[in-house]
Amino acid sequence: MNPGVEKKKEMFYAMLRIRRIQERIESCYLQDEMKTPVHLYIGQEAIAVGVCSALKKDDYISSNHRSHGHYLAKGGDLRALIAELHCKKEGCSKGYGGSMHLVDTSIGHLGSSSIVGGGIPIGTGLALASKMNGGQRVSAVFFGDGAADEGVLYESINFAMLKTLPAVYILENNHWSVCSHVSARKAGDNIFHQALPDLLMSRKIDGNNILAVYQAALEAIERARRGSGPSFLECETYRILGHAGCESQDPEGYRDCAEVKAWKKKCPVDNFREQLLKEKTMTPAEITAMEIKIEIEIDDAFAFARKSPLPAGRELENHLFCE
Amino acid sequence: MPWSRIEADCLEPNFGNECEDTTRLVSYQDAIREGLRQALALDPNVFVMGQGVDDPSGMFGATRGLQEEFGRDRVFDTPLAETALTGVAVGAALGGKRPVYFHNRPDFLLLAMDQLVNHASKWHYMFGGAVNVPLVVWACIGRGWGSAAQHSQALQGLFFHVPGLKLIMPSTCFDAKGLLLAAIKDNNPVLIIDHRFNFKQNGLVPEKMYTLPIGKGQIRRTGKDVTVVAVSHLVVEAFQAAEELAAQGVETEVIDPRTLRPLDEALILQSVCKTGRVVIADTGWKTGGVTAEIAAMIAQKAFSSLKAPIERVASPDVPTPAGFTLEEAFYFGKKKIKQAILKAMNYNQLSAKSKEASRRCRAG
Numbered sequence: 306m307n308p309g310v311e312k313k314k315e316m317f318y319a320m321l322r323i324r325r326i327q328e329r330i331e332s333c334y335l336q337d338e339m340k341t342p343v344h345l346y347i348g349q350e351a352i353a354v355g356v357c358s359a360l361k362k363d364d365y366i367s368s369n370h371r372s373h374g375h376y377l378a379k380g381g382d383l384r385a386l387i388a389e390l391h392c393k394k395e396g397c398s399k400g401y402g403g404s405m406h407l408v409d410t411s412i413g414h415l416g417s418s419s420i421v422g423g424g425i426p427i428g429t430g431l432a433l434a435s436k437m438n439g440g441q442r443v444s445a446v447f448f449g450d451g452a453a454d455e456g457v458l459y460e461s462i463n464f465a466m467l468k469t470l471p472a473v474y475i476l477e478n479n480h481w482s483v484c485s486h487v488s489a490r491k492a493g494d495n496i497f498h499q500a501l502p503d504l505l506m507s508r509k510i511d512g513n514n515i516l517a518v519y520q521a522a523l524e525a526i527e528r529a530r531r532g533s534g535p536s537f538l539e540c541e542t543y544r545i546l547g548h549a550g551c552e553s554q555d556p557e558g559y560r561d562c563a564e565v566k567a568w569k570k571k572c573p574v575d576n577f578r579e580q581l582l583k584e585k586t587m588t589p590a591e592i593t594a595m596e597i598k599i600e601i602e603i604d605d606a607f608a609f610a611r612k613s614p615l616p617a618g619r620e621l622e623n624h625l626f627c628e
Numbered sequence: 629m630p631w632s633r634i635e636a637d638c639l640e641p642n643f644g645n646e647c648e649d650t651t652r653l654v655s656y657q658d659a660i661r662e663g664l665r666q667a668l669a670l671d672p673n674v675f676v677m678g679q680g681v682d683d684p685s686g687m688f689g690a691t692r693g694l695q696e697e698f699g700r701d702r703v704f705d706t707p708l709a710e711t712a713l714t715g716v717a718v719g720a721a722l723g724g725k726r727p728v729y730f731h732n733r734p735d736f737l738l739l740a741m742d743q744l745v746n747h748a749s750k751w752h753y754m755f756g757g758a759v760n761v762p763l764v765v766w767a768c769i770g771r772g773w774g775s776a777a778q779h780s781q782a783l784q785g786l787f788f789h790v791p792g793l794k795l796i797m798p799s800t801c802f803d804a805k806g807l808l809l810a811a812i813k814d815n816n817p818v819l820i821i822d823h824r825f826n827f828k829q830n831g832l833v834p835e836k837m838y839t840l841p842i843g844k845g846q847i848r849r850t851g852k853d854v855t856v857v858a859v860s861h862l863v864v865e866a867f868q869a870a871e872e873l874a875a876q877g878v879e880t881e882v883i884d885p886r887t888l889r890p891l892d893e894a895l896i897l898q899s900v901c902k903t904g905r906v907v908i909a910d911t912g913w914k915t916g917g918v919t920a921e922i923a924a925m926i927a928q929k930a931f932s933s934l935k936a937p938i939e940r941v942a943s944p945d946v947p948t949p950a951g952f953t954l955e956e957a958f959y960f961g962k963k964k965i966k967q968a969i970l971k972a973m974n975y976n977q978l979s980a981k982s983k984e985a986s987r988r989c990r991a992g
Contacts, residue, residue: 427718
């Protein structure tokens, strides 16, 4: 199903917004006001936006250390994100989590894990809870190619197939785990592409093509909602920046500059912009208006974060247990 | 929440405490099963999972018949994948459920450490209280019949180290039910480490639903001379040791912490301040374990009350051997606790003797 004009505009806006937010974080990062390791999402925006655009507000997502894109695409509060990066009290995790541990229960985001693969079984458990309650909430589980090295992915998908859970597993294959290339870690194609189709719907898609991601996600989500079980979507993409921090903090020598350059040409945001302009879905003026709106919103979020109070040392032992 | 309707605690009768029902004798496994049945009936969000919970033997009897009664969606066998299934339980808890995940050995919890330690125990704190994980994990220490190094480990020391995880070690039928229900009612991850030897017991257990407070210990026997803090099935061993020593004129106070985290420090310190002598007995390894932590706490907070060094009775720092002669050397009970009590009692005498010896040495 081809999304309508409004949906396309919405998706472009969401991608552009995530890109600009990442860029602002990157440009401010060396000022050391955000004292938390940031793992930026530049180059992968089409995946979070494509999947989350196909989800409903109360559907669940599970995220990882590269957490900003999923949180924002699902509708997480921007002020609370930027405040969390500043480790402030009005951050989404009140300064206890930092960049890797984002949460917004109002949009079905119950917390991201920075243990690679750690969120996969938790997202599976959310799908189990949903199924026990009638199965109308889908659980979308985001993880990278590093997490696909972990045995827990096999364990989780096996359980989701066994129990026919409403789960969608989204592998964001960005080719790099810190400085290890996927070819140094994987013997061949992912085994889940060999699964029996009635147990697991499996697709390998261009993760930089928002419409391809959206289409596959719609199919997987629809399958989950009708009670037919889980899906596995491998989205091929690329980590434009280094593992953590900004571009200047990426160590040299582990990857070919030509590789990065080639992938920059496949930019999901730029390419979708070109497409929308070409097919006249949007005008340049509309895009300029979007840029202005986003910039104002980002300025506001940073101002909010800078003003927000820091948690006091005496609050160290708060929240250890829930009463 | 239906959990607000269940009654508060009453005391364990086995050790002379008051309990309103003094006639209803129930086996240990039936006490657990009764608690589970009542929780499953009370709250549709409660479910029971674990490898073998639907076996004919039903987790030593504790889950027997529950699947027939509550169906396969609420009581189900799992793949052996402990890492993922613990994460699944965490996720289900985040989704509003109250999972109770059974393991027939704590050894297998080592495969679940990532989800228990990195995830469940941190989730409430790490997100500033925005989310919580009402999860119960239960595992039962094996002992004897050559169970050996990987099927009989008492690993509570590892979990005792972890902030954000409540840790319960029951010792009586009454506690097994009341603490299980308290764990299910709790909004945090709770680990119950039980012991196969407890399953030999019958005890007085009321039929009604009740919970016992997590973090409150119990005095199992009062005494003025020496305090024994004993964990899990060693409570019974310590109690018997105390009864035998009473004939020799030593009055031992036996304290059952019931929950290790939070630990009822006040109850222990109160007793130590009274007696001045203390023995700590735990089924786990000695180094860096439960006895070490409790001893450090006492040494720091009741130093001036101590009349003798703190004695620790714990497993030797080796894996559990299989052979029965080696097993006999590894395990301990009443006899070793008695020896430790007498050592603490005799300390002054020894100390006086050694002082005398050193005086003579200097004089000579």
